[in-house]
Amino acid sequence: MMEQNKIPQATAKRLPLYYRFINNLNHQGKKRVSSKELSDAVKVDSATIRRDFSYFGALGKKGYGYNVEYLLEFFRKTLDQDETTEVALIGVGNLGTAFLHYNFMKNNNIAIKMAFDSNPEKVGTMVSDVPVYHIEELEDRLGDIKVAILTIPGSEAQPMADHLVNRGVEGILNFTPARITVPKHIRVHHIDLAVELQALVYFLKHYPLITEDEEEEVPMD
Amino acid sequence: MMEQNKIPQATAKRLPLYYRFINNLNHQGKKRVSSKELSDAVKVDSATIRRDFSYFGALGKKGYGYNVEYLLEFFRKTLDQDETTEVALIGVGNLGTAFLHYNFMKNNNIAIKMAFDSNPEKVGTMVSDVPVYHIEELEDRLGDIKVAILTIPGSEAQPMADHLVNRGVEGILNFTPARITVPKHIRVHHIDLAVELQALVYFLKHYPLITEDEEEEVPMD
DNA sequence: ATATAATTGTGAACTAAGTCACGACTTATT
DNA sequence: AATAAGTCGTGACTTAGTTCACAATTATAT
Ligand SMILES: NC(=O)c1ccc[n+]([C@@H]2O[C@H](COP(=O)([O-])OP(=O)(O)OC[C@H]3O[C@@H](n4cnc5c(N)ncnc54)[C@H](O)[C@@H]3O)[C@@H](O)[C@H]2O)c1
Ligand SMILES: NC(=O)c1ccc[n+]([C@@H]2O[C@H](COP(=O)([O-])OP(=O)(O)OC[C@H]3O[C@@H](n4cnc5c(N)ncnc54)[C@H](O)[C@@H]3O)[C@@H](O)[C@H]2O)c1
Numbered sequence: 001m002m003e004q005n006k007i008p009q010a011t012a013k014r015l016p017l018y019y020r021f022i023n024n025l026n027h028q029g030k031k032r033v034s035s036k037e038l039s040d041a042v043k044v045d046s047a048t049i050r051r052d053f054s055y056f057g058a059l060g061k062k063g064y065g066y067n068v069e070y071l072l073e074f075f076r077k078t079l080d081q082d083e084t085t086e087v088a089l090i091g092v093g094n095l096g097t098a099f100l101h102y103n104f105m106k107n108n109n110i111a112i113k114m115a116f117d118s119n120p121e122k123v124g125t126m127v128s129d130v131p132v133y134h135i136e137e138l139e140d141r142l143g144d145i146k147v148a149i150l151t152i153p154g155s156e157a158q159p160m161a162d163h164l165v166n167r168g169v170e171g172i173l174n175f176t177p178a179r180i181t182v183p184k185h186i187r188v189h190h191i192d193l194a195v196e197l198q199a200l201v202y203f204l205k206h207y208p209l210i211t212e213d214e215e216e217e218v219p220m221d
Numbered sequence: 222m223m224e225q226n227k228i229p230q231a232t233a234k235r236l237p238l239y240y241r242f243i244n245n246l247n248h249q250g251k252k253r254v255s256s257k258e259l260s261d262a263v264k265v266d267s268a269t270i271r272r273d274f275s276y277f278g279a280l281g282k283k284g285y286g287y288n289v290e291y292l293l294e295f296f297r298k299t300l301d302q303d304e305t306t307e308v309a310l311i312g313v314g315n316l317g318t319a320f321l322h323y324n325f326m327k328n329n330n331i332a333i334k335m336a337f338d339s340n341p342e343k344v345g346t347m348v349s350d351v352p353v354y355h356i357e358e359l360e361d362r363l364g365d366i367k368v369a370i371l372t373i374p375g376s377e378a379q380p381m382a383d384h385l386v387n388r389g390v391e392g393i394l395n396f397t398p399a400r401i402t403v404p405k406h407i408r409v410h411h412i413d414l415a416v417e418l419q420a421l422v423y424f425l426k427h428y429p430l431i432t433e434d435e436e437e438e439v440p441m442d
Numbered sequence: 443a444t445a446t447a448a449t450t451g452t453g454a455a456c457t458a459a460g461t462c463a464c465g466a467c468t469t470a471t472t
Numbered sequence: 473a474a475t476a477a478g479t480c481g482t483g484a485c486t487t488a489g490t491t492c493a494c495a496a497t498t499a500t501a502t
Contacts, residue, residue, distance in 0.1 A: 016419035062480040063468030094319035101315045171425045198237035204392045283450040284498030
């Protein structure tokens, strides 16, 4: 823990993306890849990719590129893909159910281990092999799970966050519109889908049109 | 419609968030608000909020703060909250269905007007009053909708994006893991939920705990 | 009236992220 | 062996975003 303290956050956020694409390349049987090729695939400037990788040392070879297998192995370790991360989901509604149906194991080695809801009709069911418990069982059931996905109504978000933190949760992926307050050592990522949509609309209307003379990038082969 | 071209993207992305909270304040009957109060609510530094607002001119009064009603009215116009933005959703699966059930009108004045799927079992149904058409009807049905939400398998994303662009779509909210290539004048926002989750896990393990002597909050996005 | 407290708007400083461009090295070709 | 082409890693630079800190202004208390 904490060995590489100096990696920029922007870089850290791109690592899972790189990992997935390197994984794809490996499955395609590709042995080497250049920052330029990777750039075309993930739509990140090739210099940025080289810079990102360089924070971890010299992963590539000049004039050659990167060895796919080596890169994959390296990121697998760096992203802790060996041990499965267990996650709990709070709120088995529309969004929560969608997440429960999704297989985060495949590429990410993350497993939603259990879900909680306050609605008695949902409690006791299984959704894609994930058991749904009553929210009052949180204390007893949560175990040492450190990450929670929050898909409950916004009004419930703050008290639930407090509760989760008391129970030992250290990371929360918050899909509610509420901006929750937590102790400093707890990490919260907000994903506000309505804001994302509205921001897209705003950009469309106010940041228009680079004229379309210029050609497009080449998709990955 | 493109008056203020120089607003930083980071600022633009916060506008919908500000708008929602100002709206809340107004509903609570609050008449004035300071950047400090707003800061506590949305978890954005108060100087950043003042800076953001200042790009639009002097919206507040020194020693007083901001008039809630005025601010609300201003952002309502700035974010084009008068005219409803119509959106199409492509792929009525787990995630798509969750979105169809959500009311983006309430705070955002955005309406998912129609949905498309290739699965005959879904075609012809209504999900939360939104009609689901066959994807082959896209040509005929789409009309002048300019924004699409993409919730189809990753393998379909690129061809579908091409198709949408040909049909006049200018903004795509892409939930698939595929990074799509589009002409320069088309705006794509990627929301990659698996990456978000994995990034959260990575941060938890590698960016530990600011100690008590350090006062700053952990960044939240 | 006057003093005190609150609060904006912004120049300046700072921090973070992204890009350029080139030397060093690898591989392929002739 | 020599040459050409490809590619990394990184110092220097550029751009974007955030925060500090304070004069100017407004509101409130005495
Ligand atoms: N669905 C979307 O597309 C969408 C879009 C933007 C934002 N959101 C936000 O995501 C969150 C979830 O949205 P949704 O559409 O899934 O809502 P939903 O109403 O379908 O689901 C909420 C679930 O949480 C459960 N719940 C309520 N209080 C609880 C509590 N105290 N403890 C445990 N469970 C509780 C409910 O029983 C329900 O099953 C909301 O905050 C919503 O604003 C959703
Ligand atoms: N569900 C999640 O939690 C989650 C998490 C991360 C990423 N994603 C991504 O989001 C996307 C959607 O996920 P999902 O879980 O809703 O998948 P899903 O399989 O439930 O839904 C996909 C839908 O798209 C339809 N479809 C397939 N090809 C189509 C085409 N050519 N035209 C129109 N419709 C077509 C299918 O019939 C289906 O209804 C996927 O790319 C997935 O990788 C989902």
